[in-house]
Each structure stands twice: as C-alpha cells, then as structure tokens.
Amino acid sequence: MGDEYLLVDLQKQSDDEIEKKQHLGMMEYMLKHIKARDILNLWQSLFEKFESSIEIDKENGYIYIKWLLWYSDAKVSEDKQVELARIIPST
Template structure:
C-alpha cells in the first residue's frame, strides 16, 4: 500500500485497446465516452463495439449491462428511458431485455420500500416524542405547574394542555 496508485488515462487509450479487454470493455468504453451528452448514442455504440464483451456478460447474467443500465437510467430524463429500453431490446432477446428491465424495476421497488421504512420510523419517533410530551405535561399538571409554563417546556399548545386536565 506504500506505492503510488497508477491511474489509467482512458481518454488517451485507443478504443481498440479497450475493446480487447473482454468483460471490462463495456465499463471502460462507457467511462471513456461518458462526457458525450447523448447517452442513447453511447448505448448504441456500446452494443456495436463491445459484442465480444456482451457475450462474456451474457454468461455472467448480464451483470455489467444491469449496472450500466442502472447508472444510465439515473442520468436519462424520464422521456428518454423508453428509448434506452428499445436500444437494449434491439440487441438482446425479449426474454433478456425483460430480465434486465425487471431487475431495474426491482431496484426501484426496493428503494421505495426503504424510503417507506424510513418514513414510518420517522413518524413513529414523532409519535413517541409527542406521547412523551403529553406524559410530561400530565405529570406537571398533577404537580401543580401552570399551563403557560408547561407549554413553554413541552412546546404543546395551551388549549391542548388545558384539555388534559379534564
């Protein structure tokens, strides 16, 4: 770990050298050309120039294609996502395209599930905090504290605190 890391300058590397690398070719090709704003054209070129890498990726369950589609999907405007699916389906079978797109849909479902869990936890914590404030207000009322003082300490509304006395 004491040696300096040597980074590869993909911009200066000829496409032919990248394309000879079998499975990594798709990643390096995309990284080299990512600055080009037309993501759909880049995907078309990726399928055209990386046929051998695509065959290797097919054997691996399209792990590279799935990762690259996830990345691209986040970068593409929603109105262009269907065009990306068309490009993919133009180069892969219907079953392969469906599997890749289903995998991406599953990712979004999982992200939504995680967001729902986080929101539920936040609401649960808010409810617990509110319940704690109410218990404190009740205890203060029993001990003769004034409603305005309880409101100042707990942040509860004075009318609500007054209703707790009933």
C-alpha cells in the same frame, strides 16, 4: 499501505485499445464516454463494439450491463428511458 496505484487515463486510450479488453473494456468505454451528449447513441455503440462480451454477460445474468445502466441512469432523461429499453438486447 506502501503499494502504489496506477492511474489510467482513459481519454488517452483509443477506443480500439479499450475494445480489446472485452468485459473490462465495456466498463472503460462507458467511463470514457459518459459525458457524451447522446447517451442513447453511446449505448448503441457499446452494444455494437462489445457484442461478444455482451453475449457472455447475458449468460451470466447481465452483471456488467446492470452496472452500466445504474452508472448511466442519471444521464438518461425519463422520456428517453423507453427508447433505451428498446436498444438493450432482449433476454
């Protein structure tokens, strides 16, 4: 129990730094920007910035995308969920 934990301040990291982390970066990017007013724009940005990571995630059954959808679900109103479904890459 004596191990120390490292607290990471995502707000101090640039999006470019986060983007370099690939799959972990997708999660960090969403955690950093989850309070954005326009969640649909956030999702669009995520798909643009992490295109290669999303391709790998697609091959593995969208493990990360499913988690991120669950994480952001409460932020997307019912009327915008159809629009979000259009943004998400098709399988």
